[in-house]
Amino acid sequence: MKMWHVFLDRILVACRVSTCVLANFGLGLYSCWKQFWGDHDVAVGLRAGLATPTQGGKTTGDNGTTGTPARTIGIPQTRIAREMSTATCARFCTPLSSGTAGSTSKLTTGNGSGNTMTSAYKKKIPSNNSTTANTANDSSNTETTFTFKLGRSNGRSSSNVASSESSDPLESDYSEEDPEQEQQRPDPTTNSRSSSTATTTTSSADHDNDVDEEDEEDDEDEEEGNGRDADDATHDSSESIEEDDGNETDDEEDDDESEESSSVQTAKGVRKYHLDDYQIIKTVGTGTFGRVCLCRDRISEKYCAMKILAMTEVIRLKQIEHVKNERNILREIRHPFVISLEWSTKDDSNLYMIFDYVCGGELFTYLRNAGKFTSQTSNFYAAEIVSALEYLHSLQIVYRDLKPENLLINRDGHLKITDFGFAKKLRDRTWTLCGTPEYIAPEIIQSKGHNKAVDWWALGVLIYEMLVGYPPFYDEQPFGIYEKILSGKIEWERHMDPIAKDLIKKLLVNDRTKRLGNMKNGADDVKRHRWFKHLNWNDVYSKKLKPPILPDVHHDGDTKNFDDYPEKDWKPAKAVDQRDLQYFNDF
Numbered sequence: 001m002k003m004w005h006v007f008l009d010r011i012l013v014a015c016r017v018s019t020c021v022l023a024n025f026g027l028g029l030y031s032c033w034k035q036f037w038g039d040h041d042v043a044v045g046l047r048a049g050l051a052t053p054t055q056g057g058k059t060t061g062d063n064g065t066t067g068t069p070a071r072t073i074g075i076p077q078t079r080i081a082r083e084m085s086t087a088t089c090a091r092f093c094t095p096l097s098s099g100t101a102g103s104t105s106k107l108t109t110g111n112g113s114g115n116t117m118t119s120a121y122k123k124k125i126p127s128n129n130s131t132t133a134n135t136a137n138d139s140s141n142t143e144t145t146f147t148f149k150l151g152r153s154n155g156r157s158s159s160n161v162a163s164s165e166s167s168d169p170l171e172s173d174y175s176e177e178d179p180e181q182e183q184q185r186p187d188p189t190t191n192s193r194s195s196s197t198a199t200t201t202t203s204s205a206d207h208d209n210d211v212d213e214e215d216e217e218d219d220e221d222e223e224e225g226n227g228r229d230a231d232d233a234t235h236d237s238s239e240s241i242e243e244d245d246g247n248e249t250d251d252e253e254d255d256d257e258s259e260e261s262s263s264v265q266t267a268k269g270v271r272k273y274h275l276d277d278y279q280i281i282k283t284v285g286t287g288t289f290g291r292v293c294l295c296r297d298r299i300s301e302k303y304c305a306m307k308i309l310a311m312t313e314v315i316r317l318k319q320i321e322h323v324k325n326e327r328n329i330l331r332e333i334r335h336p337f338v339i340s341l342e343w344s345t346k347d348d349s350n351l352y353m354i355f356d357y358v359c360g361g362e363l364f365t366y367l368r369n370a371g372k373f374t375s376q377t378s379n380f381y382a383a384e385i386v387s388a389l390e391y392l393h394s395l396q397i398v399y400r401d402l403k404p405e406n407l408l409i410n411r412d413g414h415l416k417i418t419d420f421g422f423a424k425k426l427r428d429r430t431w432t433l434c435g436t437p438e439y440i441a442p443e444i445i446q447s448k449g450h451n452k453a454v455d456w457w458a459l460g461v462l463i464y465e466m467l468v469g470y471p472p473f474y475d476e477q478p479f480g481i482y483e484k485i486l487s488g489k490i491e492w493e494r495h496m497d498p499i500a501k502d503l504i505k506k507l508l509v510n511d512r513t514k515r516l517g518n519m520k521n522g523a524d525d526v527k528r529h530r531w532f533k534h535l536n537w538n539d540v541y542s543k544k545l546k547p548p549i550l551p552d553v554h555h556d557g558d559t560k561n562f563d564d565y566p567e568k569d570w571k572p573a574k575a576v577d578q579r580d581l582q583y584f585n586d587f
């Protein structure tokens, strides 16, 4: 019976791939025709998927990212979202690139078997790593926009790197034009707001646009939970939202305020922020549309991380709604293990988000350096993630990008989840195909519609990866990864902690109605699992647990745990015209 299931699953995946090859061929022809005749939008979709200019592992786009280190090759593919008609829907199935020397690219060795995979992953441990450890909007049910971060880097920190010649059969999936995004595009015929009035004092009502209409997942909770004793003190995550989170903005716009400045109510009173308040020190990371810089707030003298997104790129890749979504969700949340957004603004070229600077670098780096973590270390990080996921889910936010690359370690050794580019506020399921291949849940691959259960799946993958050193579903090709995910077959290490293994098994359940975390007791089922039995969850939330790793940092603005990026290669992003600027009126 099981064999039949596997067989049928494989046929299903194969059908999807074949369909996408054919459709892609058609789409290619169509796009060429359109490109020739000047249909910008469709051509953009194709460029994003297939023709990212790369040179020597560096992007050569016009977004100011020229010279971005090689882990960002294929930047547009790292967060691909294509909004095309399902009639022209296709998935690009092109050969894997071999990647760029000394960097990024794909995991191209290993055959998927346990041992080879181990060595393959170990080979990926960066040699020049300076990090050391002290101790061992989808608004409706019809929306089918596909968004992907592809492949995992073999470099020290990036995983969401995609080659422009990726073979991922799900990489470029197409959908009906997102009606919502279309609706939200301002009417170009209306007058542009002058830059002096477009401040960042926006309302959080934007979220409404990202919410599905049906009530959440009645069907998901039918299965019985495990009915464990409620002996653990459970933190009521809703209480953790501080009333004054420093991100609320004044209702009234200040005439003097420009796009680059705005008054914000902070814990210490009203502060008028301005971009000039921030002295940019150094690039510490790169992303899809730009870079993340360490900077210093001249007023508070605090170090911050400034995420700079080139608007031209955001528009080109049709990511307007996703970026606004990211900012809106970040404004709403406040949790000890989630990155804090201090302020956001824009000028006529870039969007800016200012975060706390997390100087310890990515968990990914520590994991690759260590090979694997002990059960105790993994338990510590998993507990902090459970606490954060419980909080996010209580706000109906599904995170959708859990992986070690998105977990930063603070100076105090505690985690901060970063990169909310795929986060989404949900009431019902969503159909956006997004994630990183090794971490995506079966229901995403099967386009069944998904919900917060995907985060619990990803937690299972993450715990496995921390304990074993590589993810449970691995293959050279994304297609192989998806096959393995759907087959549900996991290779277990002989000496793996049996209690951790039990938890992983209960999280990596293909049927999401039986997946721990997604049943009627929600996150409590995970928190009460034996692997977490020793924990007091209030202590977890209050950061009372002793961190297993303390980053080697000498001061709050230390950048030794991040790669060096050639600063002089950054070109200023092109200014967008008034029409395009209106897309970001409420940013």
Ligand SMILES: Nc1ncnc2c1ncn2[C@@H]1O[C@H](COP(=O)(O)OP(=O)(O)OP(=O)(O)O)[C@@H](O)[C@H]1O
Pocket: 078, 079, 157, 160, 284, 285, 286, 287, 288, 289, 290, 292, 305, 307, 339, 355, 356, 357, 358, 359, 362, 405, 408, 418, 419, 420, 421
């Ligand atoms: N608050 C922060 N403190 C320190 N480093 C950070 C911070 N935020 C981000 N970074 C670094 O910058 C990198 C890119 O940030 P982030 O993932 O948010 O950008 P992105 O554009 O969403 O990237 P991607 O395209 O990979 O999704 C991160 O991997 C991390 O190394």
